[in-house]
Amino acid sequence: MKHDHNTPQSETVTTPSSRRGFLGVAAAGMAGILLAPGVRLFEIAQAAPTTGSASSGASSKVRWGMLIDSGKCASGCTDCVTACNTENGLSGGTLPTDSQWIRKLEIKDVRTGHTxxxxxxxxxxAEPPCVDVCPTGASFKRADGIVLVDKHICIGCRYCIMACPYKARSFVHEPLTRQKPDVPRGMGTAEACTLCVHRVDRGEQPACVSACADAGHGAIIFGNLNDPESEISKRVASYPSRQIRENLNLNTGVRYIGI
Known part of the structure; x- marks a missing residue:
């Protein structure tokens, strides 16, 4: 068994639905925020999408996912990271407080030393902890499995960041400029990889997948895990793949070969 030393080892936070409802009421009561004349946070929270709710262009017949072959992922290559930053208007580290939606990790087999x-x-x-702990419903999962954040109702509590066992969520600390029209972001909100949902809804692949393919690496495959005839489903059926921290039983949409 190989260990990802960059992934936090704390237990996943699980919150019963009753507690989530209480947190929603508490957050609304404490905030007392008028988002618009006569519209308070509590009313917005009650109308927020629930886990599995359908969004425009999303269908429960589809489960979007990625299959990453670590044997084809070269150490030092950051093509996928660069593509993500460019596509989504991220600074790529030039601003120390800016988000990073994808990062490269080096993992080591503690028995053999192989990296x-x-x-x-x-x-x-499929069972996102970030959605479970969100008091307003800002963190939600589309019918097609893509997990997103509704920036309009995110109150910046950062519960989702603490709950994520993959250290995959970031918080926007500073005002944002030169945003991409297809990728709305906002100061004081949480955010993470969206699988380039704006591209997916146009029938395109995520930017990281395209960049990896264009560079000739072919380490990332994207597709519909619910379609047995899709390339990703055939690969998953033919080659042993694993989920990171699979003991948490979260049924992740991202799978890995060779770890």
Whole structure:
């Protein structure tokens, strides 16, 4: 068994639905925020999408996912990271407080000393802890499995950041400029990899997948895990793959070969 030393080892936070409802009421009561004349946070929270709710362009017949072959992922290569930053308007580290939606990790087999490189991003869990702990419903999962944050109702509590066992969520600390029209972001909100949902809804692949393919690496495959005829499903059926921290039973949409 290989260990990812960059992934936090704390237990996942699990919150019963009753507690989540209480947190929503408490957050609204404490905030007392008027988002618009006569509209308070509490009313917005009650109308927020629930886990599994359908969004425009999303279908429960689809489960979008990624399969990453660590054997094809070269140490020192950051093509996927660069593509993500460019596509989503991230600074790529030039601003110390800016988000990073995908990062490269070096993992080591403690028995043999063998090291591997792999990209880490939001794993788009079927049972996302970030959604469970969100008091307003800002963190939600689309019908097609993509986990997102509604910036309009995120109150910046950062519960989702603490609950994520993959260290995949970031918080926007500073005002943002030169944003991409397809990628709305906002100061004081949480955010993470969206699987480039704006591209997926246009029938395109996520930017990291395209960049990896264009560079000739072919380490990342994207597709519909619910379609047995898709390339990703055939690969998953033919080759042993694993989920990061699979003991948590989150049924992640991102799988890895070779770890």
């Amino acid at each position: 591997q490189s792999l990209p880490m991003m939001c794993q788009h869990c």
